[in-house]
Amino acid sequence: MTSSAKESNTHRGRYSEPVPTSNLMYDDADFPEFEFFDDQAMPRSNAPSRDALSVVKVDMCQSINKPNHYTVAYDIKNLVVRRGKQFIIRITFNRPIVKEDDFQVEFVIGSNPSPSKGTLLVVTSGIRKGSSWSGTILEEQGESVILGITPTANAIVGKFRTYVAVIAGNIIQRTKRNDETDLYLLCNAWCPKDAVFLEDEAERKEYILNENGIIFQGDVNAVSETDWMYGQFEMGILDACISILDRCRIPISTRGNVVQLVRMASAVVNSQDDYGVLVGNWGGDFSMGKPPTSWTGSAQILLQYVNTGVPVCYAQCWVFAGVFNTLLRCLGIPARVITNFNSAHDSTGNLKIDLIFRMDNSQDRRHTMDSIWNYHCWNEVFINRHDLPSHCSGWQVVDATPQETSDGFYRCGPSSVNAIKDGLLCHPFDCGFVFAEVNSDIVCHRRDRYGTLSAFWVNKTYVGMLICTKAVGKNERLDITHNYKYLQDSPEDNRTMDRAEEYGCERDHSELKESKMSVSISAEPVQMCQDVILAVDFQNQGDLPKTVQAHLSESVIFYTGVTASHVKDYDFTVTVPANQMERVMLKVTTEEYLPHLGNQVSLRFVVTGQADEYSLTAIKVVELQTPHLTVEVSGQLQVQKEMFVTASFTNPYSFPLQDVVVAIEGSGLISYKTRFYSVIEPQASYSWTESFIPRLEGQRRIVAVMVCSNLGRADGVIDVEIKARDDGITDL
Numbered sequence: 001m002t003s004s005a006k007e008s009n010t011h012r013g014r015y016s017e018p019v020p021t022s023n024l025m026y027d028d029a030d031f032p033e034f035e036f037f038d039d040q041a042m043p044r045s046n047a048p049s050r051d052a053l054s055v056v057k058v059d060m061c062q063s064i065n066k067p068n069h070y071t072v073a074y075d076i077k078n079l080v081v082r083r084g085k086q087f088i089i090r091i092t093f094n095r096p097i098v099k100e101d102d103f104q105v106e107f108v109i110g111s112n113p114s115p116s117k118g119t120l121l122v123v124t125s126g127i128r129k130g131s132s133w134s135g136t137i138l139e140e141q142g143e144s145v146i147l148g149i150t151p152t153a154n155a156i157v158g159k160f161r162t163y164v165a166v167i168a169g170n171i172i173q174r175t176k177r178n179d180e181t182d183l184y185l186l187c188n189a190w191c192p193k194d195a196v197f198l199e200d201e202a203e204r205k206e207y208i209l210n211e212n213g214i215i216f217q218g219d220v221n222a223v224s225e226t227d228w229m230y231g232q233f234e235m236g237i238l239d240a241c242i243s244i245l246d247r248c249r250i251p252i253s254t255r256g257n258v259v260q261l262v263r264m265a266s267a268v269v270n271s272q273d274d275y276g277v278l279v280g281n282w283g284g285d286f287s288m289g290k291p292p293t294s295w296t297g298s299a300q301i302l303l304q305y306v307n308t309g310v311p312v313c314y315a316q317c318w319v320f321a322g323v324f325n326t327l328l329r330c331l332g333i334p335a336r337v338i339t340n341f342n343s344a345h346d347s348t349g350n351l352k353i354d355l356i357f358r359m360d361n362s363q364d365r366r367h368t369m370d371s372i373w374n375y376h377c378w379n380e381v382f383i384n385r386h387d388l389p390s391h392c393s394g395w396q397v398v399d400a401t402p403q404e405t406s407d408g409f410y411r412c413g414p415s416s417v418n419a420i421k422d423g424l425l426c427h428p429f430d431c432g433f434v435f436a437e438v439n440s441d442i443v444c445h446r447r448d449r450y451g452t453l454s455a456f457w458v459n460k461t462y463v464g465m466l467i468c469t470k471a472v473g474k475n476e477r478l479d480i481t482h483n484y485k486y487l488q489d490s491p492e493d494n495r496t497m498d499r500a501e502e503y504g505c506e507r508d509h510s511e512l513k514e515s516k517m518s519v520s521i522s523a524e525p526v527q528m529c530q531d532v533i534l535a536v537d538f539q540n541q542g543d544l545p546k547t548v549q550a551h552l553s554e555s556v557i558f559y560t561g562v563t564a565s566h567v568k569d570y571d572f573t574v575t576v577p578a579n580q581m582e583r584v585m586l587k588v589t590t591e592e593y594l595p596h597l598g599n600q601v602s603l604r605f606v607v608t609g610q611a612d613e614y615s616l617t618a619i620k621v622v623e624l625q626t627p628h629l630t631v632e633v634s635g636q637l638q639v640q641k642e643m644f645v646t647a648s649f650t651n652p653y654s655f656p657l658q659d660v661v662v663a664i665e666g667s668g669l670i671s672y673k674t675r676f677y678s679v680i681e682p683q684a685s686y687s688w689t690e691s692f693i694p695r696l697e698g699q700r701r702i703v704a705v706m707v708c709s710n711l712g713r714a715d716g717v718i719d720v721e722i723k724a725r726d727d728g729i730t731d732l
Contacts (some may be wrong), residue, residue: 020110020119021249022159025244033174053101054173055164056143058181059090070190070209073233073668073696080184082332083256084153084191087160090166092144097125100451102167104130105147105185106174107160117157117253123149151185153193156256157331158242159184160173174596184238186332188441195258195384198334206472207334207382211667213325214470215318216477217375217559219602219623221465222525224475227703227717228322228337229297231637231667232330233696240302244268244277258333258383262398262486263429267411269324269400270309273410274436277323280402281314281686282560284598289313291599292691293713296665296703298326300672316559320400321377331683334382338397338480341466344440345403345560351435351505353442353463361551362569371461371561372622374602376401376437379415380469386428392416395483399432406430417483423499432505438464438484439500441508444608444617455510456615458495459490460590516542517611519578521620528601528624529653532588536607538616540576547575547590548616550609554588556596557604557621565596567603576611601626601712627652629704629716631664638723639697647668647704647716648687651680660708662688668696669722680708697724 060079065087066072071080081087089105097103105123113120115131125147129466132152134426162181165174189198189208193247198204211230218224231237244298245255248268254260262531268276278301279289286292293316295301301312301323315323321337328335344353353372356364360522378399386392396414406412406429417430420438425431440463445453464485471478486492501507518539526532540546567588576582592602601624609616627649635643647664651657664670670692677686694700699723 001629003042011109020112020252022246023252023255023489031591033176033314036503041211047332051095052168053092053097053103053164055091055103055175056094056174057092057160058164058178059092060181060183060261061088061090061146064088070071071186072237073209073211074184075233075695076184076234076238078159078182078184080181080186081151082186082188083155083157084188084194086148086150087145090144090146096143097140097145097575101125102127102128104165104167105135105149106165107133107161108163109156109158109160115641118256119252121151121155121160123147129590137562139150142287142685150441153188153191154195154256155185156252157185157187158245158252158255163266186439188332189334189382193715195386196333196382197384197639198382203487204334206470207336208328208329208332213322213337214469214475214477214523215322215337216339216468217318217377218515219374219621221567222623223341223468223626224623224625226318226320227296227705227715228325228703229299229591229667230322230326230329231297231299231665232326234299234667234671236303236306237299237326238330238704240306241327243306244302244327245259247276248274258381259387261331262328262333262381262383262396262414263411265327266324266398266400266413267409269320269327269367270315270402270410272402272410272673275311277305277439278315278320278400279311279313280316280320280557282316282562284564284600286314290661291476291707292316292319293599294661294674294705294707295322296663296705297665297667298323300665317373318377321379324379324398324400328379328381336403336469337377338375338380338467338469339375340438340464341375341468342463343373343437345371345373345437345601347378351440351500351507353440354453355442357444357608359446359448361549361610363553363606365563365566367447370658372442372692373561374559374623378412378434382413383414384608385414385416388416388419390425392419392427394418399434404433406433409499410478421484421486421496421502423502425500425505432500432503435500435505438467439460439497440464442619443508443510444615446615446703455508455512457617458508458510458512464621483559483578506662513613515614515616517546517548517614517616519548519607519609519616519618521607521618522603523620523622526622526624527591528626529594532593532603532622534584534586534588534605534620536584536618537644538574538576538582538609540578540580540582543578545575545577546611546614547573548611549573550584550607550616552586553606553608554593555604556598556600557602559602561604563604564600567593567596575728597624597708597710599712612731624712626712626714629706629714631702631704631716631718633702633718633720637694637720639694639725642691644689644691645702645704645718646680646689647686647706648685649680649706650685651682655710656681657708657709660706662686662704662706664688664690664702664704666692666700666702669694669700669702669720678693694722697722 107121124130399412402410443458444457
């Protein structure tokens with residue numbers, strides 16, 4: 001049975017007709033070229049006179065409209081405009097119009113268009129009242145009329161068909177279907193009446209128009225940067241984004257509501273329950289697809305998905321966030337990628353990350369269900385939330401990474417950042433889950449032989465230690481931790497935590513004896529294949545010396561905090577004088593960790609200890625640093641002139657690199673391209689050159705990445721300034 005047949009069999013009894021959910025399902029029979037009023041066949045009137053009004057041509061005036069609507073960069077043949085702002089079209093008739101002439105412009109989206117659903121918009125020439133979209137004749141030039149049309153600020157986002165209809169007596173005669181007059185309508189952050197209105201011009205340029213992003217990864221003490229090409233203006237991407245909205249079956253009539261739009265879209269970016277865009281994979285086997293680290297941007301992923309109809313393999317949180325950011329910016333919604341370092345994934349929803357240890361101080365990985373991600377990436381969108389109190393407007397968390405279900409789907413948000421900061425977890429959507437990601441307490445338990453747990457250490461500051469995003473107009477990191485939380489233990493913070501508990505978040509209230517002993521771990525940045533030197537500091541604030549029976553556990557971990565491979569355990573003893581600190585230096589050699597590493601780059605060290613009645617714990621994650629690629633460009637730095645980019649690399653290690661994939665991409669410059677090398681021997685080099693022709697002028701960026709089966713990702717980047725064409729023509 002076809003999908004349309006299923007739909008027609010299931011809607012009866014609920015709706016008179018199926019609810020349209022496809023922007024691209026055109027049924028021109030629903031909108032005939034020749035139509036009688038009152039849906040009745042009427043006797044034909046006399047044959048039209050030779051001077052009866054008819055439409056000769058419809059010009060969408062792209063060269064004027066696109067610059068006014070900030071849509072020049074879209075690589076698409078049709079007009080793209082933003083709602084709430086006037087655009088113009090030129091209609092050429094067979095003769096100059098006179099006062100008695102009656103015509104209208106009709107914009108149609110989806111099947112079964114209806115004025116009541118906002119899917120059929122009628123703009124009149126001023127003789128009659130039209131629909132909610134306003135129109136006025138700006139100028140008459142002989143047989144041509146220039147009409148100004150202003151969509152409402154809450155109009156449906158998507159692709160409209162355009163018709164011009166001439167009304168004569170009881171007959172409507174429309175222009176034929178012409179895909180060249182199709183119109184794409186987007187959200188408008190420049191319009192104060194639009195829910196996504198963003199007042200600052202620099203922020204609009206960054207969060208809507210910027211195609212190049214930086215996603216922060218690594219460890220809170222060694223933050224790394226990953227360049228990501230959003231490519232929201234590349235050929236085929238706008239149609240791909242609309243197709244994805246169709247895939248998640250968002251009713252056409254609700255696509256003007258940004259809150260509903262982003263909530264449903266966050267579910268379809270992952271394939272967990274709706275055959276969406278990306279398949280998540282947090283293991284180490286990527287043989288059925290591409291490793292998440294091999295992607296340089298969103299365009300290739302989106303195009304592959306819509307061209308094949310099959311979810312793309314594979315993604316992890318920053319890939320989900322990067323692709324979702326492209327979809328949002330492409331539709332005109334201000335969006336940015338956020339990184340939360342030491343992000344809690346609380347599987348029980350109780351604001352506690354429970355880490356279980358055995359009686360000998362070694363970690364009980366079997367019974368530890370919660371995890372702390374080194375970092376987790378999500379998105380923020382800027383929405384004026386008219387469905388919530390006014391202080392909940394502004395940045396909202398949306399997350400497409402499939403972690404937990406929300407109303408039956410793997411999605412998250414939009415959650416007001418302001419509501420999260422103030423502990424107002426009663427507001428939709430998913431504020432409690434996001435609150436736990438940035439505010440959970442780490443509680444270490446000791447499990448005895450009977451399975452009984454007793455808490456021995458609590459840390460309230462480790463989770464959500466740094467929350468950041470790319471700065472506006474600069475390739476720098478912007479710390480926005482203060483947007484999510486008040487200063488630890490301040491009166492405002494205490495009030496937030498109390499309020500969160502009132503709304504059901506259970507915090508830790510273990511009554512632990514105040515300890516006069518503590519331990520911390522520090523380490524300098526470490527390159528891959530270098531020894532790791534740990535400084536373990538034991539602090540004794542008591543008046544008597546203490547002997548600590550200590551245990552060090554070392555593991556290779558996925559960035560999600562899950563153990564990939566256990567490396568070793570090491571017991572040692574240290575005596576700490578009264579009111580002093582004692583430092584123990586520990587070395588983990590390359591030979592010890594390298595065989596366990598695979599393609600992971602994170603090492604986690606956990607020190608636990610017992611000194612009489614005091615229990616000690618410290619956690620340290622070390623991100624191994626990988627080398628960079630060299631990226632160079634040559635040729636004439638000008639639009640429509642051939643250029644070349646070269647990526648090169650020399651293997652600095654004593655072992656060969658296996659199954660090497662190199663990728664290059666640059667929005668507005670060069671589409672995603674890859675090159676495969678089966679092996680790169682120690683000290684051997686490669687150099688790969690590709691030609692390209694720049695499409696857009698201005699400051700542009702090219703990114704290159706290299707991934708292989710036995711090394712983490714290596715990358716390189718180069719910025720270029722592309723000049724305009726000599727003839728001054730801008731390609732639209």
